[in-house]
Amino acid sequence: MSRTKTRRRWPWFTLGGVAVAAIAGCALVVFGGAQLLLTPHHDTSTHAGTVIAVSDGAVTLRAMAATKRVGTYGLVWDTDAGPGTGTATIGPVTRTTADTVIRPLSNISGPLSAGTAVTLNPNIYAGDPESSLGIPFSPVTVSGELGAMPAWQVPGDGDTWVLFVHGIDGQRESGLRPLPTLVDAGLPTLLITYRNDVDAPASPSGLIALGQTEWRDLEAAADYAIGQGATDFVLYGDSMGGSIVTRFMHESPHAARVRGMVLDSPVLNWSGVLQGQADRFGLGFLSSPLQAAVAWRGGINLAELDELDQTAPFEHLPILLFQGLADPLVPHAESEAFAASLPHARYVPVADAGHIQSWNVDPGSYEAALAEFVAQFAPAA
Numbered sequence: 001m002s003r004t005k006t007r008r009r010w011p012w013f014t015l016g017g018v019a020v021a022a023i024a025g026c027a028l029v030v031f032g033g034a035q036l037l038l039t040p041h042h043d044t045s046t047h048a049g050t051v052i053a054v055s056d057g058a059v060t061l062r063a064m065a066a067t068k069r070v071g072t073y074g075l076v077w078d079t080d081a082g083p084g085t086g087t088a089t090i091g092p093v094t095r096t097t098a099d100t101v102i103r104p105l106s107n108i109s110g111p112l113s114a115g116t117a118v119t120l121n122p123n124i125y126a127g128d129p130e131s132s133l134g135i136p137f138s139p140v141t142v143s144g145e146l147g148a149m150p151a152w153q154v155p156g157d158g159d160t161w162v163l164f165v166h167g168i169d170g171q172r173e174s175g176l177r178p179l180p181t182l183v184d185a186g187l188p189t190l191l192i193t194y195r196n197d198v199d200a201p202a203s204p205s206g207l208i209a210l211g212q213t214e215w216r217d218l219e220a221a222a223d224y225a226i227g228q229g230a231t232d233f234v235l236y237g238d239s240m241g242g243s244i245v246t247r248f249m250h251e252s253p254h255a256a257r258v259r260g261m262v263l264d265s266p267v268l269n270w271s272g273v274l275q276g277q278a279d280r281f282g283l284g285f286l287s288s289p290l291q292a293a294v295a296w297r298g299g300i301n302l303a304e305l306d307e308l309d310q311t312a313p314f315e316h317l318p319i320l321l322f323q324g325l326a327d328p329l330v331p332h333a334e335s336e337a338f339a340a341s342l343p344h345a346r347y348v349p350v351a352d353a354g355h356i357q358s359w360n361v362d363p364g365s366y367e368a369a370l371a372e373f374v375a376q377f378a379p380a381a
Helices: 003-038 129-133 172-176 179-184 215-227 240-251 253-257 270-280 284-298 332-340 363-377
Strands: 046-055 058-062 073-079 082-090 100-109 117-121 138-144 147-154 160-165 189-191 232-238 258-264 319-324 345-350
Touching: 003 284, 129 172, 129 179, 138 215, 147 179, 147 215, 160 172, 160 215, 160 240, 172 189, 179 189, 179 363, 189 215, 215 232, 215 240, 215 253, 232 240, 232 253, 232 363, 240 253, 240 258, 253 258, 258 363, 270 284, 319 332, 319 363, 332 345, 345 363
Parallel strands: 160 189, 160 232, 232 258, 258 319, 319 345
Antiparallel strands: 046 058, 046 117, 058 100, 073 082, 073 117, 082 100, 138 147, 147 189
């Protein structure tokens, strides 16, 4: 082969190599992203850097998006006793500099000092209802198709039960924020776990199904509650819990017992969430392949999980929907459109609130709206 022909071909070899590398990179993003979404991680915390200083009733943190969040949050760190065993509550930012934020610090459990790496969690309570809030409860077990699932049963006076369903990688502790309002209304409440949760059975694939199969565990919880005297339900779902409770309304024979729903940053259309995440990272052109990879890897029908186009089961229900306008995961336009399409839905947008953080930004307003809503289901005096 002549040197001239070799020189003419090398650009094509280079371009071919670049194309192969680009395709491989896109495939890694698509399939890696799908695997990341569907693999249980059991953590909703956000990295918040290291503590700069701890003083009487205050903590100084490095200034970053997480530490500058509006509202009240849980602070979590590792101790000698194990990961995530140090906890505290931090209040709204009181002072800032170019590099730091200072926030009130309370409810400290575990040693905390300068240099400690911390994370921020929307769940400000780390224990059970009694240790966190002084609310009596019973630890119970719900029998599901995959095995035993732990739950917290909080007593009430009536036979309309609230079934609280946390979101993807979340925990029952998420339901502790609204729990006092539900207790004040006299509503028995069951805070459930479901497949792939800590201490609950794994799914056959070990992967999250985005609500497509998890609704069956909510149905098992409803069966348990009926066995304990429940006649009707208010379904309360945050994040993927929204997908679970809406799927329940399509699939469960107990849907006729549902008298109302509370949704907080609910996933109502997984395709919209995946499109939003692809756009967020400047990879909108990969949205369709990403959705296909999620559907293939998880055996999931994403169209079936699009509640925006199948609202008939919700048209008769009173619905209260909280949505943070700074939510980076759930498109607030979809939550607003869903509520607007239903005659008995109230949409509560919360400025500055991230994902499932509407309570954290303004607990008083959140609890007032919730109390007004659940009063219609409270037992007669």
